Amino acid sequence: MEITAVLIDSDVLIEVARDRDPDLLTRWRELAASGVLIAVSPVTIAELWHGVRERERPKLEQLFASLLCLPADAAIGRKTGDYLHKFHASHGLGLGDAMIAATASVHAMPLWTRNRRHYPMPDLTFY
Numbered sequence: 846m847e848i849t850a851v852l853i854d855s856d857v858l859i860e861v862a863r864d865r866d867p868d869l870l871t872r873w874r875e876l877a878a879s880g881v882l883i884a885v886s887p888v889t890i891a892e893l894w895h896g897v898r899e900r901e902r903p904k905l906e907q908l909f910a911s912l913l914c915l916p917a918d919a920a921i922g923r924k925t926g927d928y929l930h931k932f933h934a935s936h937g938l939g940l941g942d943a944m945i946a947a948t949a950s951v952h953a954m955p956l957w958t959r960n961r962r963h964y965p966m967p968d969l970t971f972y
Contacts (some may be wrong), residue, residue: 850882851972852949853912855892855941855960858885862893862905869959875912876957876972884913886948888941921947928966936965 860866863874876883890909895961897905925940932938935955949956950968957972958964964971 847878848881848955850884850952850954851876852884852886852915852945852952852954852956853889854945854956854960855889856959857957858889858893860959862901862908875902880914883911884915884948884952884954885909886945887917888944890914892941898957906959911924915948915949915952917944920951924951938963938965 846904857869857873860869864870893905921944928946929938929940930942932943944965946956946964946969948954949970950966955970955972956964961971
């Protein structure tokens with residue numbers, strides 16, 4: 846199956862914004878050069894903006910401008926609720942990760958995350 850779009854999790858964007866992981870940055874550059882649509886959830890933007898250091902703001906703004914932020918609509922809200930119902934008690938799933946997973950699922954996008962254990966949903970695919 847050819848990938849046409851990828852949803853990026855917060856942990857990946859943190860590494861990109863801070864230029865810390867050379868292997869991840871190589872994969873990021875390859876993805877960006879491939880023509881694949883790179884998307885994020887509003888949750889990811891909120892998580893990064895919440896923790897942004899003042900000196901990182903310009904770089905983060907530039908990074909956000911290069912990404913497609915998918916809207917959180919009713920379908921994503923329902924899927925988020927389904928995931929929370931199924932996985933909150935057993936896996937400690939929180940609202941943010943549930944919404945990111947729901948966004949990937951509803952839009953049939955693989956999720957690029959460094960923490961797959963945060964996403965126990967069997968219908969997700971990963972980049």
